Amino acid sequence: ASPGYMPYPSVIELLVKRLSPTQPHKLSADRHGLEAYRDSIRSLPKIISVVRDPIERAVSSYKYNYIVPALTRLKRGQGMTASGKQIPGGRTEQYYKDYLYTFEELASAELVTLKKCLEPGGRGETYSYNRHGMR
Numbered sequence: 001a002s003p004g005y006m007p008y009p010s011v012i013e014l015l016v017k018r019l020s021p022t023q024p025h026k027l028s029a030d031r032h033g034l035e036a037y038r039d040s041i042r043s044l045p046k047i048i049s050v051v052r053d054p055i056e057r058a059v060s061s062y063k064y065n066y067i068v069p070a071l072t073r074l075k076r077g078q079g080m081t082a083s084g085k086q087i088p089g090g091r092t093e094q095y096y097k098d099y100l101y102t103f104e105e106l107a108s109a110e111l112v113t114l115k116k117c118l119e120p121g122g123r124g125e126t127y128s129y130n131r132h133g134m135r
Helices: 009-019 033-041 054-075 093-099 103-118 123-132
Strands: none
Touching (some): 009 123, 054 093
């Protein structure tokens, strides 16, 4: 599982509720969310997050989510160059190497996209504020 959900309060609250041994019988009227839930059951479950080396995880994701699916499509003859030329199927993985982006190329493109998304007032910030109501 990915720890990418950890920053979102609504997800953590849902996890806490699902991991709790009992359901709250009466939530405090003046408290909301996790505070009210904690008051109701007198404690909260503990969540332990185990993370990997971020570079190792990124390279693994690159292979699993990009290389394997891309090679599968290319071998089936479902590939096309940027200029619109069909890439022949049924060849070796080595043949397709020049058609694939390197890890560095994809990481660089991802960083450009993330920078735009996460800049102040960007799509990421706007979405998070709208979804989670925090300012």
